[in-house]
Amino acid sequence: MEIATEARYPKSEMVGMGAIVVEEGVSFRVWAPNAKKVFVMGDFNEWKKNTVPLVREDNGYWSVEVPEAKAGQQYKYVLKTKAGELIRNDPYARELTNSVGNSIIHDPTFEWGEDHFQCPHRNEMVIYELHVGTFNVKEEGKPGDFYSVIERLNYFKSLGINAIELMPVAEFPGGYSWGYNPAHPFAVESEYGGPRGLKELVKAAHAKGIAVILDVVYNHFGPTDMDLWQFDGWQENGLGGVYFYNDWRAKTPWGDTRPDYGRPEVRQYIRDNALMWLDEYHIDGLRMDMVPYIRNVNADGNPANDLKEGYSLIQWINSEIQAHFPGRFTVAEDLHSLDCITAPVEHGGLAYSSQWDGEFVHPIREAIITAHDEDRDINKVAKSIMHRYNHDAFERVIYTESHDEVANGKARVVQEIAGREDVNTWYAKKRSTLGVALMMTSPGIPMLFQGQAILEDKWFEDTDPIDWSRFSEFKGIVKLYRDLIHLRLNKQGVTRGLTGQHAAMLVIDNDRKLIAFHRWKDGGAGDNTVVVMNFSHQAIEDYAVPFPEEGLWKIRFNSDWEGYDSDFDNYFSHDTQATGHRENEALIARVAIGPYSTIVYSKE
Template sequence: MSRSYFGATVDKDRTTIGIWAPKSKQVRILIEDKEKIELNDAGFGFWRVETDKIKAGSFYKVILDDGQALPDPASRFQPHGVHGHSQVVDLKKFVWSDEQWRNPALENYLIYELHVGTFTPQGTFDAIRDKLDHLLELGINAIEIMPVAQFPGERNWGYDGVFPFAVQASYGGPYALQEMVNACHKKGIAVILDVVYNHLGPEGNYVASYGPFFTDKYHTPWGKAINVDDAYCDGVRQFILENMLMWFRDFHIDALRLDAVHAIKDYGAKHILAAMREQLEELSLISGKSYYLIGECDLNDVRYITAADKGGYGLHGQWIDEFHHALRVTVGEPRNGYYADFEPLVHLAKSFRDAYVYDGKYSPHRKKTFGNKASNAQGNQFVVFSQNHDQVGNRLLGERSSTLYSEDLQKLMVCAVLASPYIPLLFMGEEYGEKRPFQYFVSHTDEELAEAVRKGRRAEFKDFQREGEAPDPMSIATFERSKLDWSALSKPRHHEIFNFYKRLIHLRKKYRAWHSLDRTHVNVEVCKESGVLLLHRWTNEESLFFYFNFSDKIQERKDRFLQYPITKIFDTSDPGFFNNDLALPGASILRLAPKSASIYQQIGK
């Protein structure tokens, strides 16, 4: 688990360099643009050398045969950008103080997604540490960081990374990330890192010069697929596995969010995801710690989260975009593009109950039967949200819910997310009603590529309406416009929204029937005529009834449970319920305010 086949690894006064270049006849390291060191053929395309001539802090490049000097694709640091020299770093020198830290059970995660560059004015790992008390006050116990692998320039969502082992220099680099994770663990906050194994970005992508990292067998939306099942794939698979282990072992990351796993084309006997889970279990046995793999998957295929011994790939969990889509159309999102597949209320109820909306049903948008059932999956295997980086940033103007919907609907939406029998995720800034957008931005140095990105963004919105021009992804103004405005928290209305979120999260933690993710104790009723959805969740000791009135009228309900004493514990339409529960003995009728959510407790099932 500690041996590295890729990149530079420091051990006291000696450094081992590992390069995978299966078609090269000679591999050399060029140190500080001066001295060249020969690497030895280690078999199966690997080249290695152990030397005292290169140390932590040294700069180097790699020369394959008689070619030009290139950065190391497994570089641990690229302080001068994607075209510059690789720098040796000693990841073992950091002194950790998180020995007492224990990763929470996945079902207890309450996730807050953030982008390092726009979360704070400084856009660094160090600056994140200054905001941890804010997250603790909110009730967050896990942050999810968008990708930090080195990308071109200083502005990017992170999905154009080309050095998977190198932490983005403009964020602070590898040691600053270690400091941030250590600080999070001291505060009781887990760290999830978003990683990309389905493609590499277009600029600074040197891996193809080293070997067959890509295959012509399959294609993805980003071009050729990563080679995990074709000739020479063993080296690529090792590259991925070693990268995964590095984040857990050397950076103490608690979970990885795996980007678009459906775009990883692997028809080999052991899927790369299953191999990752297997390697992770071995690391867990050695370290005594628990780690998680959470996939983003667009296939509604329960095989991704099914254990390997039952024919699956073994991911611990996955994001559910369909919950988001069903919720959005229920609150009035136009049914354009992929939203056309979703019916208000009915599909939200199905996602509450079944996770997947399309689980063997015909999808008009896809024009085919789609998905399979997740009947045996647990609630802690799904992550839901009303906003995330994709669903906000991939709008034409990057608008947040705070500018699209009334405050009543915003409260209703977050109640739906937190009431679900799944792991909830919030997107940075939503907890205080951030008004600034989150837009798509890059900082490519190749102008031809930059123009192609601009054209691609314009084409992306052809199915989604709308007048107006997509913001220029290359403009620094687009990036600056996307930074959180922390001064908003000092304004009464935004602070009130923050208190709303804080109170709701507190209640979720308080009631077992609420925070337990037992999908067998969930029932949903829908009244399409009135626009009301009733979610019933229970344990043997208590029942909770979540009423969602999506209509713009008062709705009256007379339900069978009203014959028993009940307690109203929350109502989005009445600030009076923020601090005190209200007992309603033997109430005969409930009046639900327009565009509101209200929650009632009944002792006993």
């Protein structure tokens, strides 16, 4: 019986892993080097375990072509091993019924239309990080999904956001999770709408001029609901088997599930996963989670703990992306402030497009959360503004809130400032928006976290949806965010300098808590931009600031305007004239600025 069956089902001639729909049926290929025999079962053979064997190929691969199989059917592999009979989901499955369910033969066909979308250039990118499950919940007791995100795309459009960053969407256990516990890395979370839902979101976002960046997790897998664990029965030291390290290198803060970056088949698995998102889903960029744990066992910088094979794997992936998907964006979560993270491979770097910048978020959060003005260090603020990697202002992503910064014992900026349940206080609104103004005017790629513009309070939880009623309550604050983003993107044609590489400090006054800096791209009218910020609760009047060019400088933004919030002081500030000074010929302009406020000037 088995001989006849094997003759009936030949090995696959199709290149590629997993279940691939072909004209003659479905090609199945799986890597199980320690299995004695492998079968596939599913809807196509009434789930009979031992009737559809796979043919052994080289290097531990097995394949078969099954004419009766078709897209939409469910399936699993049956592995005969020294550890006994194992029933496993496909490591390359694009779709599952759920994290403990069955693999689904996925048909990748999708009508993309004329999708020639180009990711915004780094100097013109404004990112909005969101969690699909909590961003726009439509039904109590169920997480949000890709379709509910689509409903809010006009919100991003009106705000000026041109890139959304999705926290991980690979299939995870249950329906509620941050997403940083991928059980099935190639499958899209079923609760969120699966593969089709993600494609619909990307297509709709592109139609509105919005890029989609996806968070991916390669520093560990799982650790639960994970068929990769001891996949083909082999393991050492009770650890994870062929997909994982089986010694001290397996240990991570999230479980002993670090992939074996040195094993060629695992390297290929991770590389294939990264490129899949860009190819099959038209994703515009990848943000890689906790890169320090890919390049070092303990992320401690100790050379004895370096994972050179992890480092080279990242270099390979980023090189592949640059070669096959030029213009796509890659960003590292690596807060160790190293030039090598974004340096090119030929210079020994990892070649990310940009990196999350700990030299910005931590000092700036401290500056705006600190209660007493005298404890605020303006020198640290100035250093944060001027920091860059490899002399490139846009090799860093700057932010005051992210999923990490507003959870795990930390709260939203407005909550940290308010220090009580109600965040609708003058101090919380003034200092939180001061931080956002600094983020939108400093060199770098600015990033918001979901709900930030509507002063979402407390902290991030995967079961606590965004309260969209706050949009009406804080519509003036939303307008403030919108105006800052439009300035950042030079929507009015008078602040092009905010898209430029160049910055210079004009004033660092730690006594008065005032800072002023010049931003420019090429220089000249509509380009040269001056930002003045008051980090004190006292208004400052008639302050002399050296300006870069003579003439009339017009106010383009004043965060103290009462139109943003009725509690704001509407302190009288004015356009200013920069003129020469007799003693040193510096161009001096007199400015007046309200408490905890930002003024942006430029010349027409």
